[in-house]
Amino acid sequence: MEYSFSQSTNALTSSAVREILKLTQGNQVLSLAGGLPAEDSFPIEEMREAFNRALDLGPKSLQYGLTDGYIPLREWVASRMKQKHMNVGVENMLITTGSQQAVDLLCRVYLDEGDVVLVENPTYLAAVQLFQFRGIRAIPVDGDAEGMDMDDLARKIAQFRPKMVYVIPTFANPTGKVWSAERRLGLLRQCREHNILILEDDPYGEIQFDGEAPYRSIFSLDEHPQGSAVVYTSTFSKIVAPGLRTGWAIGDSRVIQMMVKAKQAIDLQSSTIDQIALHQLLDRFDLEAHIGKIRCSYQERMEWMHELLTREAWTGMKWSKPRGGMFLWVELPEHIHSEKLLAQAVKEGVAFVPGVPFYAAQAQTNTMRLNYTLLDRENTELAVSRLGKAFAAYSQVVAG
Amino acid sequence: MEYSFSQSTNALTSSAVREILKLTQGNQVLSLAGGLPAEDSFPIEEMREAFNRALDLGPKSLQYGLTDGYIPLREWVASRMKQKHMNVGVENMLITTGSQQAVDLLCRVYLDEGDVVLVENPTYLAAVQLFQFRGIRAIPVDGDAEGMDMDDLARKIAQFRPKMVYVIPTFANPTGKVWSAERRLGLLRQCREHNILILEDDPYGEIQFDGEAPYRSIFSLDEHPQGSAVVYTSTFSKIVAPGLRTGWAIGDSRVIQMMVKAKQAIDLQSSTIDQIALHQLLDRFDLEAHIGKIRCSYQERMEWMHELLTREAWTGMKWSKPRGGMFLWVELPEHIHSEKLLAQAVKEGVAFVPGVPFYAAQAQTNTMRLNYTLLDRENTELAVSRLGKAFAAYSQVVAG
Structure with a gap:
């Protein structure tokens, strides 16, 4: 063969x-x-209790669940997102197998082979690999310590007519960089003007060292959730544990629901019991x-x-x-x-x-x-x- | 927007x-x-103990793990596959988020847009949807109670030059059909002759009502694992519980390793703790x-x-x-x-x-x-x- x-x-x-x-x-x-x-x-002992409580709920913890994710977990995340100026409901949210899967799902429902995504340079290597695997051209935009260079962004938009921009504006991988508020707003303005979707990847935003107010997500600076130019994704990997492989994406419900349909074809859903256990944990845990x-x-x-x-x-x-x-x-x-x-x-x-x-x-x-x-x-x-x-x-x- | x-x-x-x-x-x-x-x-109580034992193993149960899956679980599956005349090692196996993901991964690494897959008619609706989502043409082959019609298969191979054939030969979804040994061998012969990969989806094989010997998988009838014309996929969804979303694929190591690379880009890995807990369960459970x-x-x-x-x-x-x-x-x-x-x-x-x-x-x-x-x-x-x-x-x- x-x-x-x-x-x-x-x-x-x-x-x-x-x-x-x-x-x-x-x-x-x-x-x-x-x-x-x-x-x-x-939090090993807390997770142990959480899995026990999840199983106390009976067979539903081991049964198939909804593709978009366990509703109480989505409600918990929505309420946390609200604290961060992101006013979303469960219909704007999809639970994914890590935030990595959110990137894949959005690529598959939003981009065709040959489409262009603008990226920071350097940026998250697995995202670049994912774009290439999907046949998408990842074009770098120049930047400095404040974020992407707005002039180069304008040039690249004119030259490449991208459909999406992928950014990690807060404690970026690999540079650790934080975008200034001005650059966040600048990116948003240019993308809205040219009808370009922003994928804001925020796995590290909670891991902030200075005592300042949290940096505002680009999603929170835009209209939200309906009509948003931004799809935002984050994960429990860095604030609870990565082995649960639980992340989420939020955005306009039409975009999210298309990602849900794709996920239904791809793997039906992420682990039921991990989602229920995570919700049980968060329900009683002092996450702050x-x-x-x-x-x-x-x-x-x-x-x-x-x-x-x-x-x-x-x-x-x-x-x-x-x-x-x-x-x-x-x-x-x-x-x-x-x-x-x-x-x-x-x-x-x-x-x-x-x-x-x-x-x-x-x-x-x-x-x-x-x-x-x-x-x-x-x-x-x-x-x-x-x-x-x-x-x-x-x-x-x-x-x- | x-x-x-x-x-x-x-x-x-x-x-x-x-x-x-x-x-x-x-x-x-x-x-x-x-x-x-x-x-x-x-097995709710057994799963509870299994999650407890998984967490007893310490933080590794909550940490990132290997993309191809938890080695002891793969070893367990390999040993079970051996009982079913499928002599595979861990390098021939990938743990997936349900067997559904195995279908997606194989499509992505083996098929390009416009390629043809031959299928039974009717067949698993989510597989058809997945093929279409990937831009693959799913062409039906006529069949009867014994499986695909071998003459129509030959005609469709000549006409469409497919790269793959997708079948559920044992207690098919939706028909419940079981392919005869002759048809299994016939499919294998034609596919080997024309260098066509067979994707054998076997989620239901264990759920056999008559007291007969289990039906031989097509994979087990071929050379295996290296050089096999078959990639075989199954799942714990029907014999333990679907909420763990744990399935596996076996095949030639080159095919499996390519699927591993794709999975690494797509979602890094399936849940660590579910895999470890499942192994803990199987290790002590009377699965038979x-x-x-x-x-x-x-x-x-x-x-x-x-x-x-x-x-x-x-x-x-x-x-x-x-x-x-x-x-x-x-x-x-x-x-x-x-x-x-x-x-x-x-x-x-x-x-x-x-x-x-x-x-x-x-x-x-x-x-x-x-x-x-x-x-x-x-x-x-x-x-x-x-x-x-x-x-x-x-x-x-x-x-x-």
């Missing part, structure tokens, strides 16, 4: 990076590569206090990594201290190719993600993303010191 | 049937429509005894519905007693259009699925699918009697 895969699988060819990272699984390599939450933040603890712990870990990197003081290395989220984005001296550095780092027993796969085009090869949430203090120190050794070894080779 | 959906959403337009069935939710309408397992078959009970109970319900239909004795109605599975496929007198009958039935307080959406083409409008697994004895009796009233009322209108 000769297998002949679809053309779209060309976008799925395994990257060199993924192959290297595979080698790190299950051995002694310390990983700064993933986007994994700290495991000591998981829990998020507060996560913020403190992640800020501490971020500060610690910042301190360690500062101490190491490798020549020509630059980074900005993130105001939230899970990642520290590092610019290395220009002569350093971070994919090659990764090979050296894995030998030393530490892994990270090189910057290249985060770029839809014009990749900067001297960049890397470090995750600071997974490892504890001691292991972070060990990881950064191993990284230092790799950096020194690599620099020597390059110099030699 | 003007929304403009992708072309593929044309395949998702809500059917009249779905709209009618929506009206039945949450009220007093008895449903013979869904494919829902009997809720008294769910449990399946035995389900078989008995479903056979009893099927016999009861058969008896009730026989008693009602509506003129011109025909059906075959299924040897397993969850559905009874009914042919009505030719002048009866079952979608119109449904509207009448819902007024009487009973719902079913009309046959039309199960046909990729050449639909027989005088057919309907009745589910016999969900309702208990009393409600089944009430449902069939309401159906009788609807039938009488409809016949009068037609006669008048």
Whole structure:
């Protein structure tokens, strides 16, 4: 039997990076590569009670449920969204298998092969891969610390006539960047003018380190929910636990209902019992206090990594201290190719993600993303010191 | 904001049937429509213990896991598949969000827009919808009680040059049909000869009523797993519980690994804790005894519905007693259009699925699918009697 895969699988060819990272699984390599939450933040005992209560509700916890999701969970999320100036009802909301699935569903119902999506550069690598897998052209827009460059956005809109813009405006992956209010409004204005849908991906918005008021979502700055130019997606992965694979999307009910129809064909629905257990948890849980603890712990870990990197003081290395989220984005001296550095780092027993796969085009090869949430203090120190050794070894080779 | 959906959403337009069935939710309408397992078959207390034990394993039960699925669960499935003459390893297997997702993943990695899939006629309506949503042409092959007609299969292969054939050879949805061994081998021979992949969907194979040896899967009759012309998919939905949304696909490792890459982009992975809990359940559970009970109970319900239909004795109605599975496929007198009958039935307080959406083409409008697994004895009796009233009322209108 000769297998002949679809053309779209060309976008799925395994990257060199993924192959290297595979080698790190299950051995002694310390990983700064993933986007994994700290495991000591998981509310294990509360989840145990929640699953018990879910099963107390009887067989419905194990039966098929609605494609758009368990209604009490959607009501809970709607009420939380309202606190964040997003006045939505259950009909504007769909529960998904992580927010990743929301990106896939929206692509499938809104974009055809050959359509253009504008993206930040760099941006979330799995979103870029998903666009490519769907045959969509992801075109990067220039940006700075405040968000996308509004002039370049206007140029790219004129040149490429995109149907969608994909952004992570709050503690972006991989850069940790926060868009200014002005840029958020600017994006909204241009998109409304040209009838372009915005997909606002917000998995990290709750993980804010400063004591300021939360940054307003772009969705909340627009008309909402009906007629909104924005579909907003978020997840419980970073504030409760990722293993439940529960995220949500909100938007105009016509868009959401089309995503629901697609989901019905694709996988019928996400896990019933996980949704019911999550609702049982949230119903009694002090989520604010829990998020507060996560913020403190992640800020501490971020500060610690910042301190360690500062101490190491490798020549020509630059980074900005993130105001939230899970990642520290590092610019290395220009002569350093971070994919090659990764090979050296894995030998030393530490892994990270090189910057290249985060770029839809014009990749900067001297960049890397470090995750600071997974490892504890001691292991972070060990990881950064191993990284230092790799950096020194690599620099020597390059110099030699 | 003007929304403009992708072309593929044309395949998702809500059917009249779905709209009618929506009206039945949450009220007093008895449903013979869904494919829902009997809720008294769910092992609630065993699942409770299993979730507890999963959480005893610590934070990994709530953390991200492997895209291809929890290894001990895959090992368990592999060992069960071996008992059924399918000698596969974990590298030949992918855990999916129900077997429905396996169909979607295989479509996405194996078929391009415009490609042809041959299907039984009628066949699983959500598979047909999924093919259409992907822009794939689903072409029906004639068949009889033994399976696809081998001559028509040969003709359709020559005419349409399909890349795939989709079949449910054991207790098919919606017909309850079981393919003969000869037809299984015939399909395999023709597909191997023309390098066509077979997608064998087997959600109901375990629900066998007669005491015979289990019917051999087409996958088990082929070379396996490497080089197999078959990708086989099944699920825990019918033998444990559907709310866990856990299914699997097995096949050649190159095909499976391509599906894994697609799943990584689409939703990263299915629920970690559901997979671990399911493994904890299966590890201590007498699954054989449990399946035995389900078989008995479903056979009893099927016999009861058969008896009730026989008693009602509506003129011109025909059906075959299924040897397993969850559905009874009914042919009505030719002048009866079952979608119109449904509207009448819902007024009487009973719902079913009309046959039309199960046909990729050449639909027989005088057919309907009745589910016999969900309702208990009393409600089944009430449902069939309401159906009788609807039938009488409809016949009068037609006669008048």
